[in-house]
Amino acid sequence: MSARQRQELDAAFQRRVAQRQQQSAANWQHAVQVGQGLGLGEPLGIYHAEITPPLGTRRVLLLIAPVPVFVAGVVLLALWAPDAAVPVLGVSPVLAGGYILGCALAARRRRFTRWLYGYTGGLAEADPEGPPRPVRWDEVTDVVDEWSSSGSESGWDYDGFRLTIAGGRILPVTAGYSNALDPYGPAGGIIAALLPGEVGAAIPRFPSIGDLITGQAVSRVVARQAAAVRAGGVLTRGDVRVTRDGIGGPKDATPTPWAAIERIELRPGRVKVRPFTGRARTYDNYRDGSGYSVLCRVLLELGVQASFEARG
Numbered sequence: 001m002s003a004r005q006r007q008e009l010d011a012a013f014q015r016r017v018a019q020r021q022q023q024s025a026a027n028w029q030h031a032v033q034v035g036q037g038l039g040l041g042e043p044l045g046i047y048h049a050e051i052t053p054p055l056g057t058r059r060v061l062l063l064i065a066p067v068p069v070f071v072a073g074v075v076l077l078a079l080w081a082p083d084a085a086v087p088v089l090g091v092s093p094v095l096a097g098g099y100i101l102g103c104a105l106a107a108r109r110r111r112f113t114r115w116l117y118g119y120t121g122g123l124a125e126a127d128p129e130g131p132p133r134p135v136r137w138d139e140v141t142d143v144v145d146e147w148s149s150s151g152s153e154s155g156w157d158y159d160g161f162r163l164t165i166a167g168g169r170i171l172p173v174t175a176g177y178s179n180a181l182d183p184y185g186p187a188g189g190i191i192a193a194l195l196p197g198e199v200g201a202a203i204p205r206f207p208s209i210g211d212l213i214t215g216q217a218v219s220r221v222v223a224r225q226a227a228a229v230r231a232g233g234v235l236t237r238g239d240v241r242v243t244r245d246g247i248g249g250p251k252d253a254t255p256t257p258w259a260a261i262e263r264i265e266l267r268p269g270r271v272k273v274r275p276f277t278g279r280a281r282t283y284d285n286y287r288d289g290s291g292y293s294v295l296c297r298v299l300l301e302l303g304v305q306a307s308f309e310a311r312g
Helices: 003-023 025-038 057-064 066-080 082-109 187-194 197-202 209-230 292-301
Strands: 043-051 112-119 122-126 133-136 140-149 156-165 170-174 235-237 240-242 246-248 261-267 270-275 281-283 306-308
Touching: 003 025, 025 043, 025 112, 025 122, 043 209, 112 209, 140 209, 140 292, 156 209, 209 235, 209 292, 235 292, 240 292, 246 261, 261 292, 270 292, 292 306
Parallel strands: 261 306
Antiparallel strands: 043 112, 112 122, 122 133, 140 156, 156 170, 235 240, 240 246, 261 270, 270 281
16 A cells, blocks of 8 residues: 555545544533533543333333233133134234334333443443433442353353442443444444455554443452452452462362462353363353453463453
8 A cells, every 4th residue: 555545545534533523522522521520530432322221010011901901802702703703813913013013112212322421530321311420430349241141152242341339339331332433333343354454454443332441440450459369368259269379269178379370261151270280170150251351350460371262
């Protein structure tokens, strides 16, 4: 690629970026105002996700109320006027389809866009109704990365993070949040991988919601937990116990010493400790495949040879 071609390519990408920034200018300004008002610092990114709130008990009862009424009516009609019941039964699939469609539309009407603003000092959730809900990074006592089985024996899907806030409140941050300033969205990485190397490298990169949580919340939690282990504390992740002397499981009388461990392999749902001699020990504790990316970072902070793979 010539220098002129590279300049034209960069200019095209920058036009797309500027267009997206213009579209999100109002939300960015709102993020700036929220950050200043709550003392969260400068904004690092703005993210959005479509949220479908769960239906309440009253609404569910209202939606399913026509079903028993219709069934009772058909039964009574079949008993008293069988000839008249036949046409009703014939159109029942159409009525059922219309009913399901109506329920889907009713649920969709409740959907709204939730914004998550990331700052140097914390984050804030912003919904169409109600004031923003702030969380300061220093208030996050623990972070767990969540994974769910994709249905195959060796695959897991990344669902996001679960933050524990001081006081015990849990804040889920799903992987469904998209960076509002990224003109290519989650497909940007795939596009970059498919394009020729120099062209793919020129595509602008924007931090994902995972990058934000990892860089701000996870890094702080990992530093605190690693320091606690060095000071003699015990870090427990599911059934795995990490101590200053080594790592062990619920059935281990003593932890496997660090000096005897060649490496540790972490995957969603499993931790495998490979010693220099003897059989590897496997711990399968978090059944939902959660927390292993964070645990891997703690081990690396402790100087342990460890790796994490997002598969079963």
